[in-house]
Amino acid sequence: MPLFLRLKLRTVSKKEKKDKEKTAKPFLKWVGGKSQLLSTFQKLYPKELKKETIQHYCEPFLGGGAVFFDIAQQFNLKSAKLFDINRELVLTYKVVQKDVDLMMEFLERYSSEYLALTIDRQKEYYYEFRTNYNHQRFQIDYNRYNENWIPRAAQLIFLNKTCFNGLYRVNQKGEFNTPSGVYKKQHNPKILNEPNLKQTSKILSIADIEVSSFSNIEKEIKKTSFIYFDPPYRPISKTASFTNYSEKNFGDPLQLELAQVFENLDKKGNFVMLSNSDPKNENKEDSFFDDLYKNYNIKRVAANRVINSKVSKRGKISEIVVRNY
Ligand SMILES: C[S@@+](CC[C@H](N)C(=O)[O-])C[C@H]1O[C@@H](n2cnc3c(N)ncnc32)[C@H](O)[C@@H]1O
Numbered sequence: 206m207p208l209f210l211r212l213k214l215r216t217v218s219k220k221e222k223k224d225k226e227k228t229a230k231p232f233l234k235w236v237g238g239k240s241q242l243l244s245t246f247q248k249l250y251p252k253e254l255k256k257e258t259i260q261h262y263c264e265p266f267l268g269g270g271a272v273f274f275d276i277a278q279q280f281n282l283k284s285a286k287l288f289d290i291n292r293e294l295v296l297t298y299k300v301v302q303k304d305v306d307l308m309m310e311f312l313e314r315y316s317s318e319y320l321a322l323t324i325d326r327q328k329e330y331y332y333e334f335r336t337n338y339n340h341q342r343f344q345i346d347y348n349r350y351n352e353n354w355i356p357r358a359a360q361l362i363f364l365n366k367t368c369f370n371g372l373y374r375v376n377q378k379g380e381f382n383t384p385s386g387v388y389k390k391q392h393n394p395k396i397l398n399e400p401n402l403k404q405t406s407k408i409l410s411i412a413d414i415e416v417s418s419f420s421n422i423e424k425e426i427k428k429t430s431f432i433y434f435d436p437p438y439r440p441i442s443k444t445a446s447f448t449n450y451s452e453k454n455f456g457d458p459l460q461l462e463l464a465q466v467f468e469n470l471d472k473k474g475n476f477v478m479l480s481n482s483d484p485k486n487e488n489k490e491d492s493f494f495d496d497l498y499k500n501y502n503i504k505r506v507a508a509n510r511v512i513n514s515k516v517s518k519r520g521k522i523s524e525i526v527v528r529n530y
Contacts (some may be wrong), residue, residue, distance in 0.1 A: 224431070227277060229404035232301060232362065233294075234371025235269035237487045239435060239480070242524065243275050245506045251431055251476040251530050259476060261430040265419040267294065272433050277408045286425055288417040291373070292347045293361055293381075295416045299350060300358035302414065305406035309399060311359035316323040316396035319367065324387060331367050331385040338364060339380040347416070420462060423469055432470055435481040436463055439493065457493070464497045471501075472527040479527045482508075486522040498527040 231238060238317055239246065253259040255278065260283040264273050267289040277285065289295055300308050335519070338360050345353055365371050368383040376382045386394070417425075426432070437455035463479075470477050479498075483505055484491035495503060508524040 227404075229274050229401055229408055231269035231271050231274060232398070232405050233297070236372060237438060238269040239271040241509050242506065243271060246272060246480075246526075247275070247279075249478065249504070249526055249528065250276065251478075251528075252272065253476060254431060255449045259429060260284070261426075261428045263422065263426055263430050263432040264288070264418070264435070265422045265432070266435045266437070267298070267414075268435065270298075272435070273412075274405065274408060276431075276433075277411070281312060282411055284428075285412040286422070286430075287412050287414045288419070288422060288425075290416065290418050291359075292416045294373070295414055296345075296347065296354050297318050297358040297361045298409065298412075298414045300354050301402060301406050302352070302409040302412065304355050305402055307355050308359050308362075309355045309397060309402060312397045314360055315359060315363040319363070319396065320393060321489055327367075328385050328387045331364075331387065333369075334360070335364060335381060345414070359497050363396060366394045371381075380501070400403070417464060426470065426473075426475065429474055429476075432478070433475045434461055434463065434467065434477070436460070436479070436481060438482040439484065460493070460497065467498070467501075467527070467529070475529075477529045481525050481527075483523040483525040494525050494527070502528045504528070 231240065251259060257280070260281060262273065262276055262282050262284070263286040264270065265286075265288045267273070267287045268330055270287065273285060273287060276282065287298065303328070304423045315334070319327055322330055341357070343356060364381065364383070365373070367386055369386045370383075374381070374383045419436070422432075434489050436459075439455070439457065460481075467477055467479060481494060485505075504526045505523040506526055507521050
């Protein structure tokens with residue numbers, strides 16, 4: 206290859222790398238996170254976002270918000286309504302939106318204390334931290350934004366970065382109970398990503414973020430919007446349950462209720478997209494979503510998710526995407 210061409214290629218890839226670094230990403234790792242599917246989803250967003258005939262966005266199952274951050278950076282949005290039933294998650298988003306600098310001071314303290322420790326002490330630090338986090342929930346007024354929210358948000362981010370696989374899991378009593386992510390080798394995760402937190406905070410300035418069940422969102426949507434639903438997965442095998450995000454499971458009755466909300470929003474002229482794990486991955490006969498959304502456009506896309514604990518049974522699986530456009 207001629208030298209000038211090689212140089213040109215190298216410049217392009219450096220630029221691409223820089224652009225990638227500038228792109229804000231979810232500040233929390235979340236089960237069911239859609240970061241890996243974004244390049245596929247980008248082809249499925251409504252064209253009206255680019256034309257700017259839609260400038261209002263709504264995501265009722267926010268989680269890590271991968272799709273929101275992607276859309277908000279690609280298109281000119283005027284407003285976003287972001288909802289989730291998990292009050293700790295919503296509290297953290299609100300603090301990142303309003304008080305990111307103060308929050309980062311707490312996170313910096315936890316991070317430097319933790320990273321200075323040996324592997325055994327890191328584990329102890331994590332479990333002590335988790336116990337305090339669980340006790341302190343009784344002192345938090347979740348209904349009104351206040352200064353106690355700021356360390357609380359930093360604590361959730363700390364736990365998310367140091368727990369096993371970034372998994373948010375609570376027991377029957379509502380206590381966060383994910384084990385430590387520290388196992389054999391020294392565990393030095395990036396706990397404080399300052400540029401990313403600052404960027405996500407700016408992006409969140411257009412958002413209204415609330416604790417809410419998806420069933421309440423219809424009345425919140427006053428202007429024609431693009432709504433993206435990413436509900437907890439319908440359990441696809443008896444052993445693989447990914448539905449334990451909060452205190453409640455998301456079974457078939459809730460999937461049916463959600464299909465009704467989808468239809469109502471469709472009838473009101475909104476653009477609606479929904480994703481879920483394809484039950485046909487496990488059982489070819491299972492046409493639950495094909496039946497439920499038979500009046501809409503259904504597409505299957507490849508996802509890189511692990512659904513089986515047996516390595517021999519792992520592989521490419523598909524995700525189902527339903528759109529009313
Ligand atoms: C699959 S995750 C969303 C993942 C997200 N798209 C991402 O990229 O990280 C589903 C989310 O729905 C929330 N959730 C569960 N039941 C809900 C309900 N009834 N109403 C609203 N949110 C709910 C969970 O707390 C969880 O954050």
